[in-house]
Amino acid sequence: MTSAEELRRRTQDLLAAHPPASTDRLDFLRARFDAGLAWVHYPEGLGGLGAPRSLQAVVDAELEAAGAPDNDPRRIGIGLGMAAPTILKYGTEEQKQRLLRPLWVGEEVWCQLFSEPGAGSDLAALRTRAVREDGGTSRSSEAESGGGWVVNGQKVWTSSAHVARWAILIARTDPDVPKHRGITYFLCDMTDPGVEVRPLRQITGEAEFNEVFLTDVRIPDSRRLGEVGDGWRVAQTTLNNERVAIGGMRLPREGGMIGPVSKTWRERPELRTHDLHQRLLKLWGEAEVARLTGERLRQQLVAGQPGPEGAGMKLAFARLNQEISGLEVELLGEEGLLYDDWTMRRPELVDFTGREAGYRYLRSKGNSIEGGTSEVLLNIVAERVLGLPSEPRTDKDVAWKDLAR
Amino acid sequence: MSAQPDLLYSEEEEALRAAVRDLLADHCDAPGVIARIESDAPHNLALWKALTDGMGLAGLLVPEALDGQGATHREAAVVLEELGRAVAPVPYLTSAVVATEALLACGTDDLLTELASGTSIGALAVALNVAPGAAYKVVQHENGLLHGELTGIADAAVADVLLVPADDGGLYAVDATAATVTPQVSLDLTRPLATVTLDGAPGRLLGDAEPAVRRSLRAGAGLLASEQLGLADWTLTETVRYLKDRKQFNRPVGGFQSLKHRLAQLWLEVANLRAAARNAADALSTGQDADVAVTVAQAYAAPVAVHAAEEALQLHGGIGMTWEHPVHLYLKRAKADSIAYGTAGAHREALAGLVDLQAP
Numbered sequence: 001m002t003s004a005e006e007l008r009r010r011t012q013d014l015l016a017a018h019p020p021a022s023t024d025r026l027d028f029l030r031a032r033f034d035a036g037l038a039w040v041h042y043p044e045g046l047g048g049l050g051a052p053r054s055l056q057a058v059v060d061a062e063l064e065a066a067g068a069p070d071n072d073p074r075r076i077g078i079g080l081g082m083a084a085p086t087i088l089k090y091g092t093e094e095q096k097q098r099l100l101r102p103l104w105v106g107e108e109v110w111c112q113l114f115s116e117p118g119a120g121s122d123l124a125a126l127r128t129r130a131v132r133e134d135g136g137t138s139r140s141s142e143a144e145s146g147g148g149w150v151v152n153g154q155k156v157w158t159s160s161a162h163v164a165r166w167a168i169l170i171a172r173t174d175p176d177v178p179k180h181r182g183i184t185y186f187l188c189d190m191t192d193p194g195v196e197v198r199p200l201r202q203i204t205g206e207a208e209f210n211e212v213f214l215t216d217v218r219i220p221d222s223r224r225l226g227e228v229g230d231g232w233r234v235a236q237t238t239l240n241n242e243r244v245a246i247g248g249m250r251l252p253r254e255g256g257m258i259g260p261v262s263k264t265w266r267e268r269p270e271l272r273t274h275d276l277h278q279r280l281l282k283l284w285g286e287a288e289v290a291r292l293t294g295e296r297l298r299q300q301l302v303a304g305q306p307g308p309e310g311a312g313m314k315l316a317f318a319r320l321n322q323e324i325s326g327l328e329v330e331l332l333g334e335e336g337l338l339y340d341d342w343t344m345r346r347p348e349l350v351d352f353t354g355r356e357a358g359y360r361y362l363r364s365k366g367n368s369i370e371g372g373t374s375e376v377l378l379n380i381v382a383e384r385v386l387g388l389p390s391e392p393r394t395d396k397d398v399a400w401k402d403l404a405r
Numbered sequence: 406m407s408a409q410p411d412l413l414y415s416e417e418e419e420a421l422r423a424a425v426r427d428l429l430a431d432h433c434d435a436p437g438v439i440a441r442i443e444s445d446a447p448h449n450l451a452l453w454k455a456l457t458d459g460m461g462l463a464g465l466l467v468p469e470a471l472d473g474q475g476a477t478h479r480e481a482a483v484v485l486e487e488l489g490r491a492v493a494p495v496p497y498l499t500s501a502v503v504a505t506e507a508l509l510a511c512g513t514d515d516l517l518t519e520l521a522s523g524t525s526i527g528a529l530a531v532a533l534n535v536a537p538g539a540a541y542k543v544v545q546h547e548n549g550l551l552h553g554e555l556t557g558i559a560d561a562a563v564a565d566v567l568l569v570p571a572d573d574g575g576l577y578a579v580d581a582t583a584a585t586v587t588p589q590v591s592l593d594l595t596r597p598l599a600t601v602t603l604d605g606a607p608g609r610l611l612g613d614a615e616p617a618v619r620r621s622l623r624a625g626a627g628l629l630a631s632e633q634l635g636l637a638d639w640t641l642t643e644t645v646r647y648l649k650d651r652k653q654f655n656r657p658v659g660g661f662q663s664l665k666h667r668l669a670q671l672w673l674e675v676a677n678l679r680a681a682a683r684n685a686a687d688a689l690s691t692g693q694d695a696d697v698a699v700t701v702a703q704a705y706a707a708p709v710a711v712h713a714a715e716e717a718l719q720l721h722g723g724i725g726m727t728w729e730h731p732v733h734l735y736l737k738r739a740k741a742d743s744i745a746y747g748t749a750g751a752h753r754e755a756l757a758g759l760v761d762l763q764a765p
Binding site: 262265266269272273274277278280281282284285286288289290292293295296299300303305307309312315316375377378379381382383385386387388389390391392 | 409410411412413645648649656657659660662665666668669670672673676677678679680681683684700701702704705753754756757760761762763764765
């Protein structure tokens with residue numbers, strides 16, 4: 001097994017061979033990938049060394065100390081956090097070799113084509129169709145026949161679609177079986193002429209997300225991930241990794257939404273009222289407790305005893321972000337009646353705690369909807385953590401094409 | 406805020422938990438507690454003897470040089486989680502934590518050794534509702550003797566030694582046989598209160614009362630959060646168990662989404678409370694950031710424990726309203742705990758000063 005000492009040595013070797021000060025950023029990142037220091041828990045030859053994931057921190061610290069460039073992970077979060085682990089688990093050798101390196105260095109941005117206008121919480125009800133190009137059926141018995149797929153449908157809430165080179169896509173390949181069984185997972189080339197990306201303007205005024213219209217998009221069978229009809233299972237890997245990514249954050253005290261309002265409170269005594277004081281103190285305490293819960297979860301992961309608390313963290317942060325930013329708008333009084341800028345823009349990066357109070361208030365409304373609504377998450381906690389009975393299901397054994405619309 | 410607090414349980418702490426839980430399973434079942442609380446002897450002194458004489462748990466916070474265990478608040482917190490889970494009527498928080506901390510502050514070695522062994526039970530004669538740093542009632546000190554009446558003293562009925570603050574600023578040790586201790590009819594019958602009347606009682610000066618009381622109440626408040634965690638965890642677990650079993654309308658009641666969401670919400674609160682309580686216990690043991698950690702934990706813990714007990718009662722339906730079912734023990738303890746060592750509101754007010762979020 002690769003030790004911390006070994007990783008330190010390899011990192012120093014990389015730095016010596018490619019001094020960050022005199023090396024092009026992309027060249028350095030490619031060299032880092034090839035040295036197995038990109039994500040050390042990945043296999044050799046795919047940017048890793050098969051080392052424990054916890055040792056990545058050793059490499060990161062050495063590189064940061066040396067002033068090496070990073071791959072700007074916030075810009076390529078969907079690729080790193082969702083596409084890559086899924087490709088690693090289900091991809092062919094050719095797919096892994098072709099896709100993971102440009103993904104990690106950030107040359108090729110990824111987006112996610114999952115949600116649809118008619119398939120939100122009930123994602124498995126999706127209607128985007130993928131049909132065999134030769135006009136044949138899409139039964140898995142013919143999966144090895146090669147050829148390609150033609151995709152038609154509409155996806156929504158796609159961040160980064162306008163800058164993405166690739167998308168992870170789930171589409172219906174068999175409408176004659178129950179909904180979870182007729183889905184297949186694809187890697188979609190966003191430069192295909194049938195892909196149309198339109199900005200989706202949201203209540204903040206900007207367009208952080210897109211609608212993506214797929215019209216006769218051709219995907220070769222070699223870009224299928226996993227078996228035909230097995231897309232729902234493959235997608236679970238993507239979605240589970242999304243939750244791990246959310247749970248891994250480490251915040252200092254006042255590091256989240258409570259920071260700006262606390263600062264305003266301290267600097268603007270003329271805004272204070274007794275009612276706001278009581279509410280602020282309550283939320284400050286709750287934010288601190290939520291931060292500690294996140295820290296405890298992180299310590300459990302490091303100790304190799306992951307707990308189910310991750311499911312709850314998102315619930316807590318959504319509620320707190322909304323209540324705290326709501327309080328902040330109220331605290332600002334007359335200024336709370338204003339808004340910084342309604343101009344329609346397409347930001348590449350989104351910071352929930354950025355901009356001004358009004359933006360934070362409006363953006364946080366999405367926190368209880370995106371990545372699983374709070375209502376669905378409560379069901380998940382109740383069923384998977386507490387073991388309470390599942391919701392009654394009427395769609396489990398019905399062919400997708402016969403479901404009510 | 407240099408080092409991160411350790412918010413997990415060590416293997417030793419888990420082993421301690423298992424041992425205490427086993428003992429409680431044998432000595433402290435719910436019907437036994439319900440029968441006991443209305444008797445003349447609401448405290449379970451056989452259990453106390455097993456916890457202290459048998460396991461040495463009264464001495465966790467006492468150094469080994471004084472015949473204690475030389476352990477920390479982290480271990481005491483684990484014991485309190487289990488005692489909370491069983492609403493055990495033993496003077497652990499009051500004697501092994503609060504009175505012990507006062508004696509540690511004063512450096513009273515002989516009494517520490519006695520309390521550590523559990524053969525002697527101590528009680529700080531400050532009303533249970535007083536928050537760390539808040540004003541408390543004192544008795545008069547005249548010609549070497551103490552006079553006065555103090556109310557709301559938890560577990561005084563079984564105390565051998567009372568630690569009494571006097572008007573000269575001193576903290577005095579008074580032998581319980583020299584005082585008149587009168588039980589008060591208490592909301593929480595598992596941690597009964599009493600009135601302590603001193604009518605010319607001799608007292609031994611231990612040291613300055615103010616710092617000793619402040620320190621002991623801070624430790625009491627901080628570790629109370631672990632007791633509240635145990636209470637809340639039991640009520641949640643038991644309610645989930647019951648709702649999987651209980652059927653109405655030809656299905657388990659726990660399958661109704663409105664109830665599932667309430668239980669999931671409660672689970673989230675309990676998970677949060679665990680982090681806050683562990684943080685307080687760890688901070689008390691290291692001394693780092695302890696004021697904020699205790700205050701945050703107490704501002705959060707009381708509403709969660711009360712909410713958990715109230716939900717447990719409601720979701721049990723009619724059976725939850727009976728004297729026979731133990732949920733009322735948890736409700737009464739949780740509600741009393743929400744006042745003990747300062748309410749959540751009092752702790753939030755303290756937080757304003759600690760983190761510089763000043764009042765208008």
